[in-house]
Amino acid sequence: MSFLNFFTRSRSAPVARDRLQLLLAHERVQAGQSDLAAILHKEILAVIAKHIPIDQDKVIVKLDRGAQVSTLEIDIEMPDEALVGR
């Protein structure tokens, strides 16, 4: 460590605090979001399953939160035979 470094030792703690605050603000939203997507997935699946036999893996629920607009994307692949005779 040079003489200059010794006297201008960096104060790294504020950097740690700021990085954490930024990261956790992001991660907390994400954690809540994945839970919501999981709940929606389960309930939407239950409603559809009441009427049509459907494969659990063929239902995709995606939640994207943006600053301006958020979107909920639901992608359900229907088996051909599901709609026959209806």
Place this chain on the structure above:
Amino acid sequence: MSKVMVVTSGKGGVGKTTSSASLGAALAQAGQNVVVVDFDVGLRNLDLVMGAERRVVFDLVNVVQGDAKLPQALIRDKRVETLYLLPASQTRDKDALTEEGVGRVIGELRERFDWIVCDSPAGIEKGALLAMRFADLAVVVTNPEVSSVRDSDRIIGMLDSKTQRAEDGGRLEKHLLLTRYDAARAARGEMMKVDDILEILAIPLLGIVSESPDVLSASNVGSPVTLHNPTSAAGRAYIDAARRLLGENIVVDTPPERQSLMRRLFGRKAAVA
């Protein structure tokens, strides 16, 4: 009325086991009936830290699976007669525990003890979830270090969503125990301050345990620091934390800075600038 308290952190190596043993011992020293339960199946260490490693016959997994009765597995501390240990298994894996089995054992422990201290394994897997599952309150052990604070935040989220209390719409008390704190480094801006961490995690402070050689000496000889050296700074910090858990209103002292040689020679400016 018994209380189930989980000691948890997410990150490993921050002092969960040391804190479980010390808080458990301090509560027992205050006259409470206490059992400390090791949930770290496969990597048990609470027995070693509490100096009972040669007295383990049956363990939590044996009791959960019905191979042993609870009294057969409980180990009574040789120093404090109201302190007991329920060790984890060293040979099984974490899948040996089931929610139903753990719930039954916790129910039995509630009938015998005032405090059931659950020493959680690190991580966010099954073992950690089972340790917090039936808790009435939680002690979140955190080091003043970015990875530990991040993991604590994650664990706080899980305490608020994955515990039985949270699912029943109840409130789970959460307390922050800051360990390995170094006031001098925090004053120099090299380590996050207590207030920084409290602001980020937003849960009340139970205590501050400074980085201290006394903690290592105590675990070396298999004795909680509250018993081995109750007048040391770490011992007093744990004893005060236990008194706060018992409802006493004691102000948390921020540990004093030890003056470094440089600071004594050059004063504050030289060290801080």
